[in-house]
Each structure stands twice: as structure tokens, then as C-alpha cells.
Amino acid sequence: MGRAWVPTSLAVCIAVSLCGASSSFAQVVLEGRVLDDVSQEPLAGARVILLNRLNKTAGYTVADALGRFRFEDRDWGWYRLEVTAVGYVRAQTPFLYWTEEHDFAGLEVRLAPDAVLLAPLEVTALSGPARSPILENADFRRERGLGVHITREQIEQRSPANVTDMLLELPGVRAERSGVRASGGRQIYMGRALAGPGGGDCPAQVWVDGVLMTRVGRAGGDVAIDDVVRPLDVEVIEVFRGLGTVPPEFLNPYARCGVVAIWTRRSLAVPR
Amino acid sequence: MDQTLAGGAPMTARRAGLLVLCVIGAACVDLNSGEPTVTLWETQLEAEPDFPGVAGQAAAVSSANGTEAGAAIRGAEPDATHPWSVRLGSCAGPGDQIGADDDYPELEVSEAGRAEANARFGLTLSLEDAYHVEVRLSASDRSRVACGDLVAR
Numbered sequence: 001m002g003r004a005w006v007p008t009s010l011a012v013c014i015a016v017s018l019c020g021a022s023s024s025f026a027q028v029v030l031e032g033r034v035l036d037d038v039s040q041e042p043l044a045g046a047r048v049i050l051l052n053r054l055n056k057t058a059g060y061t062v063a064d065a066l067g068r069f070r071f072e073d074r075d076w077g078w079y080r081l082e083v084t085a086v087g088y089v090r091a092q093t094p095f096l097y098w099t100e101e102h103d104f105a106g107l108e109v110r111l112a113p114d115a116v117l118l119a120p121l122e123v124t125a126l127s128g129p130a131r132s133p134i135l136e137n138a139d140f141r142r143e144r145g146l147g148v149h150i151t152r153e154q155i156e157q158r159s160p161a162n163v164t165d166m167l168l169e170l171p172g173v174r175a176e177r178s179g180v181r182a183s184g185g186r187q188i189y190m191g192r193a194l195a196g197p198g199g200g201d202c203p204a205q206v207w208v209d210g211v212l213m214t215r216v217g218r219a220g221g222d223v224a225i226d227d228v229v230r231p232l233d234v235e236v237i238e239v240f241r242g243l244g245t246v247p248p249e250f251l252n253p254y255a256r257c258g259v260v261a262i263w264t265r266r267s268l269a270v271p272r
Numbered sequence: 273m274d275q276t277l278a279g280g281a282p283m284t285a286r287r288a289g290l291l292v293l294c295v296i297g298a299a300c301v302d303l304n305s306g307e308p309t310v311t312l313w314e315t316q317l318e319a320e321p322d323f324p325g326v327a328g329q330a331a332a333v334s335s336a337n338g339t340e341a342g343a344a345i346r347g348a349e350p351d352a353t354h355p356w357s358v359r360l361g362s363c364a365g366p367g368d369q370i371g372a373d374d375d376y377p378e379l380e381v382s383e384a385g386r387a388e389a390n391a392r393f394g395l396t397l398s399l400e401d402a403y404h405v406e407v408r409l410s411a412s413d414r415s416r417v418a419c420g421d422l423v424a425r
Contacts, residue, residue: 144327144329144346145346145384145386146328146329146344146346146386146388241388242342242344242388242389242390243331243332243333243340243341243342243390244328244329244330244331244341244342244343244344244388244389244390245329245342245344245388246331246342247329248314248331248425251312251314251331251425252312253310253312253333253335255331255333256333256340256342256390
């Protein structure tokens with residue numbers, strides 16, 4: 001596959017090339033490097049987010065020691081990148097369109113330094129930060145061993161496009177698309193859940209930051225997790241697949257359907 | 273009072289009658305009649321002295337349609353299979369089992385020593401009665417492995 005690199009000028013310097021497909025299978029690939037615009041040095045650890053045409057996160061990765069990153073196996077469509085690194089100006093590329101004819105894009109993203117002179121600081125050492133009581137509770141439940149926990153580290157390693165992608169890797173968990181939603185968001189079902197009195201299935205109860213989002217039988221109550229939370233916002237996910245494993249704090253009449261408790265980073269602020 | 277009602281103020285008598293009807297009516301209207309009454313029950317399962325290390329929890333959701341119950345244990349012997357059930361009475365004073373043996377899928381312990389199972393039976397748990405959840409050693413040996421008294425909330 002020939003790769004012609006065509007530089008494009010932005011507030012940050014971004015070189016883009018789109019190449020025609022030479023392979024017969026439908027796989028799209030986006031790869032590139034993140035560089036310091038001044039020194040031309042690679043920016044290891046830069047955060048690279050793949051956004052879809054709705055500006056929703058479709059992928060996430062971190063640049064390696066040589067500043068390289070790569071996304072693949074995405075559907076065709078409009079995408080762009082958002083790249084951030086500490087001490088640099090945030091950059092967004094223009095939208096790129098993958099089609100059968102253009103299934104590879106190579107990008108070179110150059111971030112402009114954003115150094116800020118600070119006033120002299122007086123640093124006072126305090127005792128270590130208090131651990132969030134929310135995380136302590138989640139740890140307690142994990143030690144009791146009756147649920148499955150998905151940690152932020154696991155999410156960063158997997159860099160899923162959607163939260164439900166992580167859930168679907170657990171045994172006994174399946175998803176169904178909600179036809180009434182414009183986003184086509186997926187609802188999560190637990191294989192071990194009891195059927196309803198009438199034999200009906202019911203979606204897992206979804207809690208976000210301690211608030212029950214699912215309202216069974218009420219309009220708008222069929223929450224699709226991916227409409228509510230992005231993977232990068234999540235600190236920990238707790239999954240309880242059957243009534244017997246559901247902790248008392250999440251117990252309600254529909255807990256037989258299973259419970260997914262999501263704690264975002266926003267919920268972890270520790271009051272001083 | 274009789275004088276007032278009989279002759280002095282017929283309007284007052286009518287108002288009193290209306291008031292009585294309103295009170296009776298309000299007492300008969302169940303604002304929650306659209307939703308069946310549901311009770312939640314829960315317990316922490318504690319190991320019997322002969323089976324230290326086994327612990328777990330159980331919960332039940334009961335309504336007029338019946339009861340759904342679930343139990344989960346940890347620290348059990350891997351690959352073991354334990355029957356369990358909801359029973360009348362308490363761990364200290366156990367009574368009869370609620371539902372039939374067939375209503376309760378057995379707890380099949382994983383390599384990690386964990387197991388969970390869910391059950392449904394047609395009976396409704398009453399707030400007037402006491403219940404507990406019992407995990408037994410096997411179908412043939414009904415020694416109690418763990419137990420917990422269900423508490424309504």
C-alpha cells in the first residue's frame with residue numbers, strides 16, 4: 001500500500017494522508033506520530049482520542065516512547081483526532097473520511113508548547129490525600145468477592161470505544177440495541193438473571209455515581225449506558241449478575257435483572 | 273348538638289355528612305394501587321463452626337406474584353455443589369422450607385470457591401413471619417454450611 005504524506009496546515013501542524021485501499025477486506029487504519037512542534041522530538045505519553053462525527057469518543061490510546069499511535073478495525077465514516085499532552089496546546093485534526101477507497105490515514109500531529117510562567121509558589125506539605133469513600137466502599141465489595149470489578153487500569157489497557165464493550169467481555173453478559181433511541185444505544189442483560197413473573201427479560205439496573213438511572217416500565221427509563229458515560233470518565237465499574245450477589249445498597253425490586261454500578265472520576269472528589 | 277342537626281342548621285348537617293363521606297372515601301383510596309406491594313429481604317450468610325471460611329449473602333424480592341431469591345457464597349470448596357433454600361423461622365429455630373427442592377438450583381462452586389444461584393417460587397413472604405436462608409453440604413448430607421436470617425427492609 002503506497003502512503004503519500006500530504007502536509008496540511010493548522011494551528012498545530014498536522015500532516016495527513018489518505019491512501020486508497022489495496023486490500024480486499026474492510027479494515028480501516030489510522031496511525032501516526034505526535035511531535036513537539038519546536039524540537040521535533042516525539043511526545044511519549046500524549047493522549048490521543050479518536051472522535052466520531054458526533055464528537056463522541058470512538059477510541060483512545062497513549063502515544064508510545066516514539067510518539068507513535070495507531071487505531072484500527074473501525075467502521076467507515078468521519079473521524080478526527082484530539083491530542084493532548086501536558087505543557088502543550090490541545091490539538092484537533094480536521095475530520096477525515098474513511099471509505100472503501102480510503103481505508104488508511106497517516107498523521108503527524110505537532111503540538112505547540114504551552115509553557116506558562118508561574119508566580120513563585122509556596123508549597124506546604126500536608127498529609128496524604130484521603131481516599132475517596134466511594135472507592136473504599138467499592139474495594140470493600142470487591143474484597144467480599146461477590147461481584148466483578150472493572151478498574152480504570154483495565155479500561156485504559158483495553159481502550160474501548162464504549163463502556164458496554166468492556167461489559168460484554170464478561171461471561172453471561174449480553175447486549176441488545178434499543179431501537180427507539182437515535183443513538184441505537186445498547187442495553188445490558190445478564191444471562192443469570194431470573195426471568196420476570198411473566199417470563200419476560202429485563203435489562204440490568206444501571207447506577208451512575210450512586211444514582212439509579214434505569215426506571216423499568218417508565219418512559220425514558222431504558223437507559224443505554226453508552227449514552228450516559230464515556231470510557232475515559234469511568235473510575236470503576238461493578239457488575240453484579242444475579243440477585244444473590246447484589247449488595248444491599250443496590251437492592252431494589254428489579255435487582256433480579258442484575259446491577260451495573262458505574263463510578264465516574266467526577267464522583268471521587270474528596271471533601272476536605 | 274341534636275338541636276343543631278335537627279332543626280337549627282340543615283346546611284351544617286349536610287356539611288358534616290359530606291365530611292364523613294370524604295373521610296371514608298380517602299380511607300378507601302389506595303394511591304399506590306397501580307403498583308403491587310413489594311418487599312425486599314436480605315441477609316449475610318455466616319459459616320457454621322464446621323465450615324469456617326464460608327460466607328456469603330442472600331436476598332429476596334417478594335410480591336403478590338411470588339418470590340425471587342438469590343444466594344451467593346465465597347470461600348467454599350472448589351467444585352463442590354451445595355443445595356440452599358429459604359426457610360421459615362431463624363437460623364436458631366429453623367422451620368419448614370419455602371417451596372420445593374426443585375425450585376432451587378444448586379450452588380455450583382467455581383475454582384475460585386464462589387457460587388451463586390437464583391430461584392423463584394410462587395409463595396409470598398409475609399412480614400408477619402421470620403425467614404432464613406440455609407446452605408447445606410449436599411443433597412445427601414443436609415449438614416448446614418452457612419446460614420443467615422432474612423431481614424425485611
